[in-house]
Amino acid sequence: MSKHILMVVTTAxxxxxxxxxxxxxxxxxxxxxxxxKAGFTITLASPVGGKAPVDARSLEGKTSQEILxxxxxxxxxxxxxxxxxxxxxxxxFLPGGHGTMFDLPDNQTLHALIRELYEGDKVVAAVxxxxxxxxxxTLSDEKPLVEGKDVAAFTDxxxxxxxxDRFMPFLLExxxxxxxxxxxxxxxxxxxxxxxxxxxxxxxxxxxINVAKAVVxxxxx
Numbered sequence: 001m002s003k004h005i006l007m008v009v010t011t012a013x014x015x016x017x018x019x020x021x022x023x024x025x026x027x028x029x030x031x032x033x034x035x036x037k038a039g040f041t042i043t044l045a046s047p048v049g050g051k052a053p054v055d056a057r058s059l060e061g062k063t064s065q066e067i068l069x070x071x072x073x074x075x076x077x078x079x080x081x082x083x084x085x086x087x088x089x090x091x092x093f094l095p096g097g098h099g100t101m102f103d104l105p106d107n108q109t110l111h112a113l114i115r116e117l118y119e120g121d122k123v124v125a126a127v128x129x130x131x132x133x134x135x136x137x138t139l140s141d142e143k144p145l146v147e148g149k150d151v152a153a154f155t156d157x158x159x160x161x162x163x164x165d166r167f168m169p170f171l172l173e174x175x176x177x178x179x180x181x182x183x184x185x186x187x188x189x190x191x192x193x194x195x196x197x198x199x200x201x202x203x204x205x206x207x208x209i210n211v212a213k214a215v216v217x218x219x220x221x
Contacts, residue, residue, distance in 0.1 A: 003090040003219045004041040007032070008110060008133065009077060010099030011046040013053035015167035021102075022053030023074070027095035027127050027208045029067035034212035035093075038220070042073075043089070047103045047110070049079030055097050058205075081109045086116040090219055095208070096128030096154065101168055104133035111137045118145060118198065123218050127202035127211045128154045135175050145199070147180035152194040152203040155185050 009028060015021045035042055046052050052074040059068075092114060094100065104110060114137045118124045124145075126134060131153040137145040156173045159165045176183050185203070186192035192203035193210045200218065202211035 002039055002041050004088055005035050006043050006045060006089045006092045008092060008094050009046050009052045010097055010103055011048045011052055012099035012102040015098055017167060019167045021098040022055040023095065023099060024097035024205060025054050025058040025071060026067055026205050029070035030208040031093055031095060031212040032070045033066060034209060034216060038216045044073060044077045045080045045083055046077040047080050047107055049077055051075050052077050086113050089117060089122060091123035091125060091215055092117050093215060094126035094130030094133045096130040098129055098164060100129045100132040105135050115139060121198060123198050123200060123215055125200040125211055125215045127208050128204050129172060131201055132172055135179060144179040146176055149181055149199055150184050150194045150196040151176060151181045151201045152184055152192045153201060154204055158188050158204060161188055
C-alpha cells in the first residue's frame with residue numbers, strides 16, 4: 001500500500017518591511033521528487049490554500065528542469081483547515097523558505113495536526129526554516145515537541161550570513177534552543193540531517209535530499 005505524505009508549504013510572501021519572500025523551491029521540489037520516486041501519494045496544503053509563493057532568490061543559480069517542473073504542483077494547494085483526517089497520512093514534511101517564519105509558528109491548525117501525527121507514531125519532518133512549524137507544537141503532556149530532541153534547522157550563523165536576520169520575527173536556532181531542543185549544527189551550507197525517533201530534520205537547502213531519503217527509509221522499513 002502506498003504511503004501518504006502531507007507536504008505543508010508557506011503562503012507568506014512578505015517578511016518585515018514588506019521584503020519579498022515565500023517558499024524555497026528546491027526544498028519543496030527535491031523532496032517532492034524523492035517521495036514521487038518512492039511511489040508515495042502526496043497531498044499539498046498551506047495555511048490559506050491556493051497558490052504558494054516561491055521566493056525568487058531560490059530560482060537564482062542552477063536549478064534543474066526537474067525541480068522547476070515541480071512548481072506546477074504549487075498552483076492550487078489545499079487550505080490546511082480543510083484537512084480533518086490526519087490518520088490517512090503516514091508523514092508530514094515542512095519545506096522551508098523564509099515565509100515559514102511568518103505563517104507557521106502560530107498556526108494552531110498545523111500544530112494540532114503535527115501533534116496527532118507525532119503521537120500516532122507517524123513521521124514529522126522539516127528542513128531549513130521548515131522547523132518554524134514545530135516551535136508552537138506541544139504534546140499531550142504540554143511539553144514542546146522539540147524538548148530534549150536532537151534537531152537540525154537553519155542556524156543563526158546562516159541567517160546572519162544571508163543578512164536577512166533583521167527581517168525575521170526571531171532566530172530559529174535560538175527559539176528551538178529556548179524550547180529545550182538539542183540543536184545540532186554543522187558548518188554553514190553543509191548537509192546536516194538529524195533523526196530522533198520519528199522526528200527528522202535538516203539544517204539548510206543542502207540537506208533536503210537526505211532528509212527526504214531519511215523519511216522514505218523510515219516509512220519503508
